[in-house]
Amino acid sequence: MAIKKANLTxxxxxxxxxxxKLRELNKLKENSEQTRDSLARRLRxxxxxxxxxxxxxxxxxxxxxxxxxxxxxxxxxxLTQETFLNAWHHIGQLRDGKALNGWLYRIAGNVSKLYxxxxxxxxxxxxxxxxxxxxxxxxxxxxxxNEQLEQLKNAVARLPIKLRQTIVLHYIxxxxxxxxxxxxxxxxxxxxxxxxxxxxxxxxxVT
Amino acid sequence: xxxxxxxxxxxxxxxxxxxxxxxGLGEDIKHQIPHRLSPHRxxxxxxxxxxxxxxxxxxxxxxxxxxxxxxxxxxxxxDSTGGSVLQDSMLLIKYWGAADTSKISAGRSxxxxxxxxGEDVVWYGDRLNPKDSGAVLMQRKLADxxxxxxxxxxxxxxxxxxxxxxxxxxxxxKKTK
Numbered sequence: 482m483a484i485k486k487a488n489l490t491x492x493x494x495x496x497x498x499x500x501x502k503l504r505e506l507n508k509l510k511e512n513s514e515q516t517r518d519s520l521a522r523r524l525r526x527x528x529x530x531x532x533x534x535x536x537x538x539x540x541x542x543x544x545x546x547x548x549x550x551x552x553x554x555x556x557x558x559x560l561t562q563e564t565f566l567n568a569w570h571h572i573g574q575l576r577d578g579k580a581l582n583g584w585l586y587r588i589a590g591n592v593s594k595l596y597x598x599x600x601x602x603x604x605x606x607x608x609x610x611x612x613x614x615x616x617x618x619x620x621x622x623x624x625x626x627n628e629q630l631e632q633l634k635n636a637v638a639r640l641p642i643k644l645r646q647t648i649v650l651h652y653i654x655x656x657x658x659x660x661x662x663x664x665x666x667x668x669x670x671x672x673x674x675x676x677x678x679x680x681x682x683x684x685x686x687v688t
Numbered sequence: 689x690x691x692x693x694x695x696x697x698x699x700x701x702x703x704x705x706x707x708x709x710x711x712g713l714g715e716d717i718k719h720q721i722p723h724r725l726s727p728h729r730x731x732x733x734x735x736x737x738x739x740x741x742x743x744x745x746x747x748x749x750x751x752x753x754x755x756x757x758x759x760x761x762x763x764x765x766x767d768s769t770g771g772s773v774l775q776d777s778m779l780l781i782k783y784w785g786a787a788d789t790s791k792i793s794a795g796r797s798x799x800x801x802x803x804x805x806g807e808d809v810v811w812y813g814d815r816l817n818p819k820d821s822g823a824v825l826m827q828r829k830l831a832d833x834x835x836x837x838x839x840x841x842x843x844x845x846x847x848x849x850x851x852x853x854x855x856x857x858x859x860x861x862k863k864t865k
Contacts, residue, residue, distance in 0.1 A: 508809050509853055521752075524725070527724060527725040528725070529721060529723070529725065532720050532721045532725055533721060536714055536717045536721070536833050537714060540713055540714045540717055541709045541714075544713060545705075545706060545707075545709070548705075548707065549705050558710065558713055559833070560711075561713065561717070562716065562717055562720065565717045565720065565721075566720060569720075569721060569722055569725055570796050572725055592847045626700075629697055629698065630700060633694075633697055633698070633701065634701070634704065634705060637701070648698070651702060652695075652697075652698040652699065652702075653702050653703060653705060654702075671822070680691060680694060680695075681696060683698075684689050684691065685689075687689050687694065687697070688689060
C-alpha cells in the first residue's frame, strides 16, 4: 500500500484529467452492466419489484421511441403500456442483462409494427410539437442549424418504416449496433446495410 | 450534405426530438404488473410464436398435425401403415374429408394403399351392409399370424384367425336375414 501511495502522481488527483475521465466512464459502464445483469436475473426470477424498476428505467424511453416512430401522444402512451404488458408475458425470453435493451425495444418495435398494420391509412404524427433546444450563441448559426434539424426531422418521418426504425434506434435512442440489430430482429450486417440506405436517403433530402 | 456532417446532425436529434412525458404514465404501467411474473414454458413459447406469426387457424392446425405425424414416424410409437409421411398425410386428409360422406370410400383408399405396399389384405366393402356398424370392411394379415380387422365405423381390432371367421360368418348371417 505504501509503495502504491509513493507512486501516485498529480494526474491521480485531477478529476478533469482524460485518464481519470476514462476511468470514471468505464466504472459507470461496469456499474450499469452489473445493474442490468442483476435486474435481468431478478426479472427472470419473477420479482415484482424488479418489474417496477424496469418501468422506472424505461417507460420514458419507450414512450419517446413511439413518438419518434411517428405515433401521436395518446397512441404512444397506449403502445408504451402494451409494450410493458407484452414484456411481462415474455420475460422467459430475456437472456441476460446485455440483452435487456434489445429485448425490450424489440417488443416495442413489434407493438408499433402491429399498430401500423392495423391502421394502414393512418398518417405519422408530425414532429412540430417537439422543442429544439437553444444551445448556440450566434443567431445566424442557430437559425441555420434549426432549419437543418427541421429538415432532418421531416426527412426521418418520411422514411419507410424499416429505415425510420433503424435511424431512430441507433441515432435517436442511441442503442449500439448490436442492440439495435437485436431490437430490429435482424443480423448486424443487415442492420448496417439498412442504416447505410437510410443515411443515403436522408443525405438526398437534407441540404 | 456529407455523410459525416449528416451523422453529426443526427447526433443532435435526440435533444431536438423530445418532449415531457406524462408523469402518471409510469404509475399506470406499474399498476398493470401482474401479481406473479412467471417465465413461459417452452410449449407456451411455441404457441406464442405461432400466434406472433399471425398464421391462420387452419394453417396452424395443419402444421401441428404434420408435426405429430412426423414425430410419430421418426420417433416410433406408431404401427405404421404408410410408406411415407406424405402418403400418411394424404390418407389422413382423405379419411377426414370422407368422414361425413362415406367411410367405406375412405376405407377403400386405405385398402388400395396397403395393397400397393404389397400387404396381405382382403376387401369386403362391396358385399356388406353399410348400416351395420359391426360389419367387417377389410382384413389385413399381420406378421405374427393375427389379423387386423377394420370395421365400417372405422374401428380397428386385432383378432385371431378363429375370431375372424366368427366375425365374417356373423356378417354373412346378418346379410342373408
